[in-house]
Amino acid sequence: MIVRQISVFLENRQGTLAKALSVLHDNGVNLRAMTVADTADFGIMRIVVNEPEKVEKILQAADYAVKITPVLALKVEDAPGELMNKVQELADGGISVEYVYAFATADPDGARVVFKVDKLEQAYKILIGKNIVNSDDSNENYW
């Protein structure tokens, strides 16, 4: 499925991540997924939440630079080759992957993997065509 991921600019200073997380906590936001990309000077926190538009406003009100980016979120079965096959399908379809991060869920059968790709709609169509994405994925509570 396609989810609306929130990206937040963070300075690379002690305490900035804790502060951003406390803003989310104070507003009762539960994180479904999260990763932080970093350089020497700054980081980008990427999160998946239930109500991205609402969380975007919360973060903006707390003076963060925020961007909503649509990304692919796929369920990956807990078996060898599962992730490789999906990435191969995207590559074969001429899709470039910008970044990837994975995280566990309560589902014992598999993990979730987030893909930021250059041609999102095209990637989504390829995955539906190959039955990699199914109707089950469109359920909000799945996350």
Add this chain to the structure above:
Amino acid sequence: MYWNEPIETMGRAQMEELQTTRLRETVKRVYQQVPFYRSKMQAQGLLPEDIVRLEDIQKLPFIIKQDMRDNYPYGLFAVPLSEIVRIHASSGTTGKPTVVGYTKRDLGIWAEVMARAYSYSGATKKSCIQIAYGYGLFTGGLGAHYGAELLGASVIPISTGNTARQIMLMKDFGTTVLACTPSYALFIAETIVEMGMDLSEFSLKAGIFGAEPWSDNMRREIETRLGIKALDIYGLSEIIGPGVACDCLCQNGLHISEDHFYPEIINPVTGEVMPEGEKGELVITTITKEGMPLVRYRTHDLTMLNRDVCDCGRTLIRMGKILGRSDDMLIIRGVNVFPSQVESVLLSIGNTSPHYQLIVEREDNLDILTVMVEVNEEMFSDEVRGLEELEHKIKAALSSVLQISAKVRLVNPKSLERSEGKAKRVIDNRKI
């Protein structure tokens, strides 16, 4: 030892007579030759004949740096371009530099005042002068160069950079006088220690340091570390370049070559001339320049004047060390930097100018400029690469406009200090 004894020891009355004659000629010339001055004077109902005595200069309007930009490039020249033999320029706000032009005679005057400055330090034709100011459009290098040649000294035109080589040649060539920025002089001193060399291997006696403000503490540090006399030299490209004024060995104020540059101190707010000895903004009128005479140029440098005869015997008026600026200009590694230049760079990159702050620090005696830029939603990219490209783009544009390199740091929105809602543009942490 004097370079030009009649001028350097001229009595006050005689000097004022000379200045009056030269001022009247200058005013007459700019009125006739430069439309900018003519229209400014006409707007005030002034004719050149209204300037009779020296005090009459106060009737004349000021000229400011913006007027030079408005008349870019040659609008303020008082002679045809065929008479101009040299053009210098300093960095400008929107990429357009401030341009100055010199006639052959102007270059002669410049060399003369620079030669005086060297002689104040005790330098003679027997001296070996190493010039570690930048050569090029910047007036520092060539200005210091021709003055040293006129003095008859042996000149080493090494320009800036490559400190290890500077030091090797300084030792091998027997340099006696070093001309560079005071921060570079300290850097050289430290490098000498790092290279494991001893001061006894050098012949250095004096340094002529300028192009940036420095304190008496820094002077003492340079003098101790290099075992020399450190003299402050003042100048600005708009007026002529280095050599407008320079310390003598008494180090009790910089002698202004007032036979060429007539100084006034004004209240920067009201524009009124202040009584002698009071602190205010230095205003200079070039009373001999042909190429681009400036009448009542506001330097924005804060200082005070002293007409007492100096212990060295010179009667030339002295100005105190520069105490600061009456505007927001910064001098970083000898280069003039205005916060508005940074703003213009940021505007040229995004559609809106983000909040920014300039942080100036001195590390290992070299000035470091860091530009902090608040990331706004327009600039923010979800990808690291996108933000790094933005940083790089700002850095490249800054170095091309400012002529010095700057570090760029992206910071959170609204994280930069604001005082009373107004952005605080500059934090200068240099202890000079």
